[in-house]
Amino acid sequence: MTAPRTRKAAIIGGNRIPFARSNSAYAQASNQDMLTSTLDGLVARFGLQGQQVGEVVAGAVLKHSRDFNLTRESVLGSRLSAATPAYDVQQACGTGLEAVVLVANKIALGQVDSGIAGGVDTTSDAPLAVNDDLRRVLVQVNAAKTLQQRLKALSGIRPGQLVPDIPRNAEPRTGLAMGEHAAITAAVWEIGREEQDELTVRSHHNLAAAYDRGFFDDLLTPYLGLTRDQNLRPDSSMEKLARLSPVFGRGEGATMTAGNSTPLTDGASVVLLGSDEWAAAHDLPVLAHLVDAQTAAVDYVHGGEGLLMAPAYALPVLLARNGLTLQDFDLYEIHEAFASTVLSTLKAWEDPAFCKEKLGLDGPLGPIDRSKLNVAGSSLAAGHPFAATGGRIVASLAKLLHQQGPGRRGLISICAAGGQGVVAILES
Amino acid sequence: MSDWYRDLANSGVGAALTRRLGLPRPAVLRRYTPGDPLLPGPVVVVGTAGGRLADEVGAVLKEAGVTVLAADAAADAERLGAVVLDATGVSSPADLAVATTALAPAVKRLRSSGRVVVLADPATDAASPAQAATRQALDGLVRSLAKELRSGSTANLLLVPAGADASLAGPLRFFLSGRSAYVDGQVVTLSPAELPAAEAAERPLAGQVAVVTGAARGIGAAIARVLARDGAHVVAVDVPAAGQALAEVANEIGGTAFGLDITAGDAPARLVEHLRERHGGVDVVVHNAGITRDKLLVNMDAARWESVIAVNLQAQLDLTTALLAADGLLRPGARVVCVSSQSGIAGNRGQTNYAASKAGIIGMVRAWAPEFTARGATINAVAPGFIVTEMTAKMPMGTREIGSRINSLQQGGLPVDVAETIAWLAQPGSAGVNGQVVRVCGQSMLGA
Numbered sequence: 094m095t096a097p098r099t100r101k102a103a104i105i106g107g108n109r110i111p112f113a114r115s116n117s118a119y120a121q122a123s124n125q126d127m128l129t130s131t132l133d134g135l136v137a138r139f140g141l142q143g144q145q146v147g148e149v150v151a152g153a154v155l156k157h158s159r160d161f162n163l164t165r166e167s168v169l170g171s172r173l174s175a176a177t178p179a180y181d182v183q184q185a186c187g188t189g190l191e192a193v194v195l196v197a198n199k200i201a202l203g204q205v206d207s208g209i210a211g212g213v214d215t216t217s218d219a220p221l222a223v224n225d226d227l228r229r230v231l232v233q234v235n236a237a238k239t240l241q242q243r244l245k246a247l248s249g250i251r252p253g254q255l256v257p258d259i260p261r262n263a264e265p266r267t268g269l270a271m272g273e274h275a276a277i278t279a280a281v282w283e284i285g286r287e288e289q290d291e292l293t294v295r296s297h298h299n300l301a302a303a304y305d306r307g308f309f310d311d312l313l314t315p316y317l318g319l320t321r322d323q324n325l326r327p328d329s330s331m332e333k334l335a336r337l338s339p340v341f342g343r344g345e346g347a348t349m350t351a352g353n354s355t356p357l358t359d360g361a362s363v364v365l366l367g368s369d370e371w372a373a374a375h376d377l378p379v380l381a382h383l384v385d386a387q388t389a390a391v392d393y394v395h396g397g398e399g400l401l402m403a404p405a406y407a408l409p410v411l412l413a414r415n416g417l418t419l420q421d422f423d424l425y426e427i428h429e430a431f432a433s434t435v436l437s438t439l440k441a442w443e444d445p446a447f448c449k450e451k452l453g454l455d456g457p458l459g460p461i462d463r464s465k466l467n468v469a470g471s472s473l474a475a476g477h478p479f480a481a482t483g484g485r486i487v488a489s490l491a492k493l494l495h496q497q498g499p500g501r502r503g504l505i506s507i508c509a510a511g512g513q514g515v516v517a518i519l520e521s
Numbered sequence: 522m523s524d525w526y527r528d529l530a531n532s533g534v535g536a537a538l539t540r541r542l543g544l545p546r547p548a549v550l551r552r553y554t555p556g557d558p559l560l561p562g563p564v565v566v567v568g569t570a571g572g573r574l575a576d577e578v579g580a581v582l583k584e585a586g587v588t589v590l591a592a593d594a595a596a597d598a599e600r601l602g603a604v605v606l607d608a609t610g611v612s613s614p615a616d617l618a619v620a621t622t623a624l625a626p627a628v629k630r631l632r633s634s635g636r637v638v639v640l641a642d643p644a645t646d647a648a649s650p651a652q653a654a655t656r657q658a659l660d661g662l663v664r665s666l667a668k669e670l671r672s673g674s675t676a677n678l679l680l681v682p683a684g685a686d687a688s689l690a691g692p693l694r695f696f697l698s699g700r701s702a703y704v705d706g707q708v709v710t711l712s713p714a715e716l717p718a719a720e721a722a723e724r725p726l727a728g729q730v731a732v733v734t735g736a737a738r739g740i741g742a743a744i745a746r747v748l749a750r751d752g753a754h755v756v757a758v759d760v761p762a763a764g765q766a767l768a769e770v771a772n773e774i775g776g777t778a779f780g781l782d783i784t785a786g787d788a789p790a791r792l793v794e795h796l797r798e799r800h801g802g803v804d805v806v807v808h809n810a811g812i813t814r815d816k817l818l819v820n821m822d823a824a825r826w827e828s829v830i831a832v833n834l835q836a837q838l839d840l841t842t843a844l845l846a847a848d849g850l851l852r853p854g855a856r857v858v859c860v861s862s863q864s865g866i867a868g869n870r871g872q873t874n875y876a877a878s879k880a881g882i883i884g885m886v887r888a889w890a891p892e893f894t895a896r897g898a899t900i901n902a903v904a905p906g907f908i909v910t911e912m913t914a915k916m917p918m919g920t921r922e923i924g925s926r927i928n929s930l931q932q933g934g935l936p937v938d939v940a941e942t943i944a945w946l947a948q949p950g951s952a953g954v955n956g957q958v959v960r961v962c963g964q965s966m967l968g969a
């Protein structure tokens with residue numbers, strides 16, 4: 094058998110809605126509402142009404158049980174052809190980028206010629222679950238055959254069971270909030286308050302400048318009255334950020350504030366991918382190609398590694414496979430879950446001991462040119478609706494690379510809950 | 522948008538009441554839907570000796586399957602859909618007697634939403650003062666008749682210079698059809714042009730690419746819908762902030778949404794690049810985006826003045842210049858239609874900036890017409906009168922009621938009326954309409 098020929102998937106464009114702060118502009122919108130509207134914005138931008146794309150792949154991190162077929166239901170509600178297949182994925186904050194990789198791989202193998210990848214999340218319309226005790230009783234009631242049996246089962250309900258289970262942004266295996274995990278890592282890598290605030294200010298300023306120069310005009314469609322990300326503070330400054338008290342970590346060493354951590358956010362994003370031939374046949378531009386991607390996971394429970402440090406491990410594998418060094422990129426997009434996460438990751442790559450002992454490399458991966466990092470802003474300013482972040486980054490980076498001209502290379506790094514990470518290379 | 526007064530005046534009790542009180546009785550206008558016959562009744566064609574357009578008129582009516590009745594048909598015969606007067610033969614004032622001998626009896630037999638179309642030579646081409654006077658007299662005749670007509674009927678004058686006879690068919694069809702519902706008392710001068718052999722009646726813009734600015738709502742959205750209905754792929758442009766509504770319009774009509782602030786420095790370049798990359802060229806450009814920032818001149822700040830000029834006038838100049846300069850981008854036979862306004866013709870208190878911008882458009886269109894002719898293309902302006910939109914719905918009741926009634930049709934127009942006129946100008950068959958300003962105002966009393 095000969096090896097199948099592969100082709101690189103083209104990133105044609107994207108669409109997202111502005112990201113809203115939790116319980117605000119999108120408080121009444123469901124995941125399906127947001128994903129459907131975001132798909133429709135993409136359809137309008139690229140004239141895909143009634144068309145069938147190969148596959149739509151998306152997901153959400155916080156999901157109602159009714160959203161079991163979220164992406165397919167969103168497709169059915171959208172202007173795409175109802176004959177467009179879809180499936181859901183979920184890899185925590187890696188969902189959006191993983192969805193892009195999945196679609197790109199099918200395109201690469203020739204299994205589909207086009208596809209849409211994306212993600213959506215709402216922390217406003219998050220599912221409230223009944224607690225496990227109550228659920229057991231209700232299941233018994235449902236299973237009861239006679240009225241008597243039913244009443245008997247119902248009499249088993251106790252007041253304490255009537256408290257709903259509210260979803261928490263905490264790791265199931267440690268019970269720690271993600272921010273607490275990040276604070277531990279920040280302490281290990283001795284990440285200071287000032288450098289975190291600096292990164293935060295730069296994120297806000299870069300995002301605001303990108304809006305001002307019209308960068309998002311063809312990447313975003315306003316939604317429910319929002320035309321820009323609600324979390325964006327164009328006038329963010331070191332002085333303002335310095336006034337905030339730490340919310341994660343403890344005592345003297347606590348450096349992580351509500352400013353240099355991403356807030357809970359609602360939003361959705363999608364990316365249109367296709368083969369070069371498909372793009373040409375539809376008179377659509379090719380912004381960039383997805384070159385390669387790699388995931389990794391770390392044992393943050395027993396292994397002593399930080400919860401959000403997995404991308405640090407994924408990167409050298411990706412670089413080696415592609416014969417590249419960390420410095421061979423024109424742009425870097427490192428997801429700003431927390432400012433300290435970005436800085437810890439960069440510091441780890443510069444650290445000879447970490448690179449040798451943990452990554453098994455001969456020497457450090459080295460520093461990057463910080464002026465090439467998150468040049469159009471990132472999650473600290475835009476907000477981070479978990480599954481929607483990957484699509485935001487892929488579409489923005491593809492456009493940035495395209496603007497720089499052909500042959501430019503960009504690196505994406507996204508950390509995710511459960512100690513996972515996804516990294517990917519785009520090239521214009 | 523509902524016209525409560527028109528509906529009342531057309532109800533049983535309301536009709537009696539308005540008649541008794543001598544109040545205006547606005548009609549429900551005949552508007553076009555695809556598949557409609559050109560006219561809902563037969564036509565009488567009257568003429569004077571020496572008239573030269575009988576063949577052109579006959580061909581249009583025959584192709585449309587319209588019954589042509591003799592001018593002296595029995596008075597109790599079927600009511601007429603239209604009367605066409607070919608006055609190209611007139612040369613002395615005595616020839617105008619046709620008004621009472623032939624035109625009047627036919628006009629009496631017009632049904633509701635009937636049409637009177639008068640065809641004549643331009644006075645400017647006349648061989649003698651007497652001939653010029655006679656031709657110009659028709660102008661007064663038509664404008665006055667338009668004011669006399671009731672029940673949604675209209676009268677318009679088409680000036681057909683020598684050599685432009687072949688240009689008549691498309692414009693004549695428009696003025697007879699329901700597409701011209703709110704165009705009344707207008708004079709349009711045709712010019713010689715290369716006409717396409719045949720035109721698809723239902724989808725005259727099939728295969729064409731049309732750009733509409735300000736397409737997210739109001740008149741622009743209506744233009745986008747009508748151009749799409751007529752077969753065009755519409756690139757719907759509006760400010761990025763209007764993106765959600767813009768996407769809905771684009772999806773409804775199978776077009777594409779292109780978020781662009783037309784006043785941005787790089788807007789012309791971005792539009793050119795977008796059209797080249799995605800469509801390879803463009804056939805129809807409708808400059809519709811517009812804003813108002815009303816204030817009396819003495820209270821007007823620079824920002825109000827400048828923003829209105831920037832959106833309504835400078836952007837149209839810049840975008841059109843860029844499209845003309847982009848090699849091969851404007852396809853042969855391209856159509857540019859610019860939305861002016863009644864205010865640009867009549868002026869309006871508190872709108873010095875707006876009226877200046879809208880009058881400027883008229884100057885621009887006339888100045889550019891020869892260059893467009895040379896390319897086999899056209900550029901025209903449409904000047905809406907009182908059009909019922911979300912914008913006018915916000916006006917105070919009194920102002921709105923008066924604004925909508927002071928025209929011969931005694932009602933406000935609808936966005937679709939402006940859109941139909943623009944779509945007509947965009948048609949291949951409108952090649953002989955260039956540098957014109959067509960008012961869509963129900964023959965407004967303002968600036969008439």
Ligand SMILES: NC(=O)c1ccc[n+]([C@@H]2O[C@H](COP(=O)([O-])OP(=O)(O)OC[C@H]3O[C@@H](n4cnc5c(N)ncnc54)[C@H](O)[C@@H]3O)[C@@H](O)[C@H]2O)c1
Nearest residue numbers: 735737739740759760782783809810811862905907908910
């Ligand atoms: N409504 C009337 O009675 C009336 C009468 C005469 C003329 N007009 C003209 O008709 C046109 C449409 O009017 P309407 O009533 O539909 O108004 P509208 O305000 O409902 O719509 C105008 C559209 O233009 C868009 N727009 C404004 N500035 C823009 C810019 N810089 N770039 C891109 N898009 C921009 C707006 O976002 C809006 O969607 C305007 O030119 C107006 O002057 C209207």
